[in-house]
Amino acid sequence: xxxxxxxxxxxxxxxxxxASLRKVAQRAGFTTGAVTYYFANKEAxxxxxxxxxxxxxxxxxxxxxxxxxxxxxxxxxxxNANSDIVEAQFQLLAxxxxxxxxxxxxxxRYARYRKRMAERxxxxxxxxxxxxxxxxxxxxxxxxxxxxxxxMMLHVEPKRFAPRRLSALLVGLDKLFEx
Amino acid sequence: xxxxxxxxxxxxxxxxxxASLRKVAQRAGFTTGAVTYYFANKEAxxxxxxxxxxxxxxxxxxxxxxxxxxxxxxxxxxxNANSDIVEAQFQLLAxxxxxxxxxxxxxxRYARYRKRMAERxxxxxxxxxxxxxxxxxxxxxxxxxxxxxxxMMLHVEPKRFAPRRLSALLVGLDKLFEx
Amino acid sequence: xxxxxxxxxxxxxxxxxxASLRKVAQRAGFTTGAVTYYFANKEAxxxxxxxxxxxxxxxxxxxxxxxxxxxxxxxxxxxNANSDIVEAQFQLLAxxxxxxxxxxxxxxRYARYRKRMAERxxxxxxxxxxxxxxxxxxxxxxxxxxxxxxxMMLHVEPKRFAPRRLSALLVGLDKLFEx
Amino acid sequence: xxxxxxxxxxxxxxxxxxASLRKVAQRAGFTTGAVTYYFANKEAxxxxxxxxxxxxxxxxxxxxxxxxxxxxxxxxxxxNANSDIVEAQFQLLAxxxxxxxxxxxxxxRYARYRKRMAERxxxxxxxxxxxxxxxxxxxxxxxxxxxxxxxMMLHVEPKRFAPRRLSALLVGLDKLFEx
DNA sequence: GATGAATGAGCTTTCATTCAT
DNA sequence: AATGAATGAAAGCTCATTCAT
Numbered sequence: 001x002x003x004x005x006x007x008x009x010x011x012x013x014x015x016x017x018x019a020s021l022r023k024v025a026q027r028a029g030f031t032t033g034a035v036t037y038y039f040a041n042k043e044a045x046x047x048x049x050x051x052x053x054x055x056x057x058x059x060x061x062x063x064x065x066x067x068x069x070x071x072x073x074x075x076x077x078x079x080n081a082n083s084d085i086v087e088a089q090f091q092l093l094a095x096x097x098x099x100x101x102x103x104x105x106x107x108x109r110y111a112r113y114r115k116r117m118a119e120r121x122x123x124x125x126x127x128x129x130x131x132x133x134x135x136x137x138x139x140x141x142x143x144x145x146x147x148x149x150x151x152m153m154l155h156v157e158p159k160r161f162a163p164r165r166l167s168a169l170l171v172g173l174d175k176l177f178e179x
Numbered sequence: 180x181x182x183x184x185x186x187x188x189x190x191x192x193x194x195x196x197x198a199s200l201r202k203v204a205q206r207a208g209f210t211t212g213a214v215t216y217y218f219a220n221k222e223a224x225x226x227x228x229x230x231x232x233x234x235x236x237x238x239x240x241x242x243x244x245x246x247x248x249x250x251x252x253x254x255x256x257x258x259n260a261n262s263d264i265v266e267a268q269f270q271l272l273a274x275x276x277x278x279x280x281x282x283x284x285x286x287x288r289y290a291r292y293r294k295r296m297a298e299r300x301x302x303x304x305x306x307x308x309x310x311x312x313x314x315x316x317x318x319x320x321x322x323x324x325x326x327x328x329x330x331m332m333l334h335v336e337p338k339r340f341a342p343r344r345l346s347a348l349l350v351g352l353d354k355l356f357e358x
Numbered sequence: 359x360x361x362x363x364x365x366x367x368x369x370x371x372x373x374x375x376x377a378s379l380r381k382v383a384q385r386a387g388f389t390t391g392a393v394t395y396y397f398a399n400k401e402a403x404x405x406x407x408x409x410x411x412x413x414x415x416x417x418x419x420x421x422x423x424x425x426x427x428x429x430x431x432x433x434x435x436x437x438n439a440n441s442d443i444v445e446a447q448f449q450l451l452a453x454x455x456x457x458x459x460x461x462x463x464x465x466x467r468y469a470r471y472r473k474r475m476a477e478r479x480x481x482x483x484x485x486x487x488x489x490x491x492x493x494x495x496x497x498x499x500x501x502x503x504x505x506x507x508x509x510m511m512l513h514v515e516p517k518r519f520a521p522r523r524l525s526a527l528l529v530g531l532d533k534l535f536e537x
Numbered sequence: 538x539x540x541x542x543x544x545x546x547x548x549x550x551x552x553x554x555x556a557s558l559r560k561v562a563q564r565a566g567f568t569t570g571a572v573t574y575y576f577a578n579k580e581a582x583x584x585x586x587x588x589x590x591x592x593x594x595x596x597x598x599x600x601x602x603x604x605x606x607x608x609x610x611x612x613x614x615x616x617n618a619n620s621d622i623v624e625a626q627f628q629l630l631a632x633x634x635x636x637x638x639x640x641x642x643x644x645x646r647y648a649r650y651r652k653r654m655a656e657r658x659x660x661x662x663x664x665x666x667x668x669x670x671x672x673x674x675x676x677x678x679x680x681x682x683x684x685x686x687x688x689m690m691l692h693v694e695p696k697r698f699a700p701r702r703l704s705a706l707l708v709g710l711d712k713l714f715e716x
Numbered sequence: 717g718a719t720g721a722a723t724g725a726g727c728t729t730t731c732a733t734t735c736a737t
Numbered sequence: 738a739a740t741g742a743a744t745g746a747a748a749g750c751t752c753a754t755t756c757a758t
Binding site: 454 | 705714
């Protein structure tokens with residue numbers, strides 16, 4: 001829906017504290033009343049946004065599932081830079097710790113996300129693309145933590161992700177995880 | 180100062196959006212007016228909090244500088260679980276993207292923090308405790324990203340950091356970084 | 359609108375410094391939020407009040423345009439005494455020097471007001487009711503300054519405007535301006 | 538005293554609504570506490586300021602008492618433009634209507650001021666410099682009203698007081714009041 | 717004689733929410 | 738299906754005032 005997209009853009013642009021219903025509605029071309037017409041209240045809208053974000057996130061990851069780790073990371077970084085998805089996710093995650101409803105959603109979907117990643121890594125361990133001396137679920141945890149950390153810093157320390165530096169980081173990663 | 184401590188606790192408890200001057204003042208046993216007496220405005224208070232947080236964070240890292248990577252990570256995770264420092268940092272970092280003043284502070288102090296970590300890793304590469312086929316500054320980046328990612332998820336997915344699981348993760352880490 | 363009327367009454371009663379949105383809203387039977395619903399902010403409300411005041415002021419002057427100078431002044435003084443218009447104007451004028459937006463409105467409307475007055479005086483110069491040895495625009499300036507001065511003092515020195523004294527002042531005025 | 542001077546300058550610069558004790562104290566190089574040390578409260582300070590302003594105003598008028606009407610007005614206009622006295626007076630007068638203590642002071646000193654002006658005009662009527670067909674006290678009222686009106690508009694409509702226009706206005710005035 | 721810490725009331729403004737239409 | 742008027746609570750902030758030192 002239009003409103004969800006507007007909410008994501010607003011979250012990415014203004015942060016959670018700055019994402020008022022007013023702003024969201026205005027960006028979508030509605031009045032504030034419309035938002036509370038479609039959603040019971042703000043919390044409900046935010047919850048819908050989170051689910052929607054995860055759907056989009058999962059879809060993107062699915063679309064690059066066949067690629068190698070390095071390629072996947074590059075594609076993921078491109079999404080970070082060019083879409084509001086990850087930034088909005090980050091803002092909502094920061095809020096999730098103080099809203100049980102959000103926390104529940106994140107716990108559930110994050111677990112599923114990491115399970116899939118573990119499966120993918122297991123595949124690559126079988127084909128010999130990734131080291132096998134560490135269980136796949138642990139590696140999935142290591143990698144997703146690193147990804148979270150980078151997405152967290154992307155807009156605060158942009159220099160850290162300049163193309164050349166980024167390549168070096170990914171080369172390093174390859175070495176860390178190669179058999 | 181009392182107010183800084185109260186601000187950190189409030190940030191950790193209520194998040195950035197919920198950390199009003201009123202709440203901070205009340206927790207410290209002051210009235211709202213006292214906060215604006217000591218700080219020109221909220222932005223100034225937040226900036227003071229950030230600097231203070233980094234001072235404490237740095238002090239803690241300094242105190243465990245001599246230990247091995249594994250020990251350092253364990254101590255760092257203990258701090259995450261038992262102190263408000265990291266949670267408050269996370270809340271402020273989420274806001275930093277939308278407040279240039281904060282962003283500037285984070286950029287400066289984060290760079291310094293990662294530089295020190297790289298020096299420490301270089302030491303351990305020389306003593307043969309850490310693999311040397313990847314430059315120390317890249318490894319510092321990998322590790323700090325992972326640390327950021329974990330601190331980000333600590334309160335949302337507590338199960339991910341149950342003692343047994345945590346040990347496994349750290350064993351995995353050791354393997355990733357050992358020569 | 360109700361709010362504009364309430365604002366004018368509040369300005370007249372409490373002065374600019376004492377005319378809070380709270381008071382205005384309360385007098386109009388609204389909550390404070392209603393004021394900021396109709397006006398973007400206080401400055402916008404004040405600007406709307408000023409334009410409204412001038413509209414009413416102009417309408418009154420128009421309604422007495424056909425009368426002689428003496429009659430016009432008497433009618434104008436009656437308005438001063440019985441309506442909040444002039445007192446509110448005075449309060450806002452005092453503030454205009456420190457708010458460019460207000461200053462601009464006053465400059466524009468005052469110029470128009472004095473231009474009309476000059477036209478009226480020119481008419482009376484042609485009919486021989488007012489002396490012609492001084493240009494009409496200068497006389498308009500003299501008279502409007504006097505009117506401003508009196509409206510300024512009306513509520514501070516009420517004795518100065520007791521009926522008998524007032525008549526004497528107007529007789530004097532007639533002599534000053536008669537051919 | 539330093540504080541009185543600072544208060545006058547602040548009133549002229551920021552208007553009554555903007556003249557906080559903070560600003561006054563700061564301009565005088567004191568702390569806010571010092572103001573309430575010297576004066577019982579804000580009202581008392583304002584009252585002291587008003588008396589001081591009148592003293593200075595009277596002193597200035599005394600110093601030009603011997604000059605002709607036209608000269609006196611020119612000197613008075615110069616004071617308006619170059620000193621804070623008249624502007625501060627104006628701001629306080631606007632407030633006087635809502636503070637009985639101020640109103641009382643203004644009533645008393647304004648009466649005295651106009652009495653002296655009437656005496657001076659009487660002198661000039663005797664020497665034949667001013668028309669005698671209107672009683673001096675009425676003329677004093679007419680002139681002081683005009684002066685009030687001009688001082689009120691000086692900073693709002695500066696164009697109205699450009700040198701050339703001003704001269705024309707004063708020539709007109711001379712004609713109005715000449716025998 | 718003057719400061720500096722602190723208060724508490726009040727200010728403008730923003731916001732989520734309600735509800736008649 | 739959606740608007741627009743209005744609310745009421747809470748926010749950041751300013752201010753006059755108090756008082757121990």
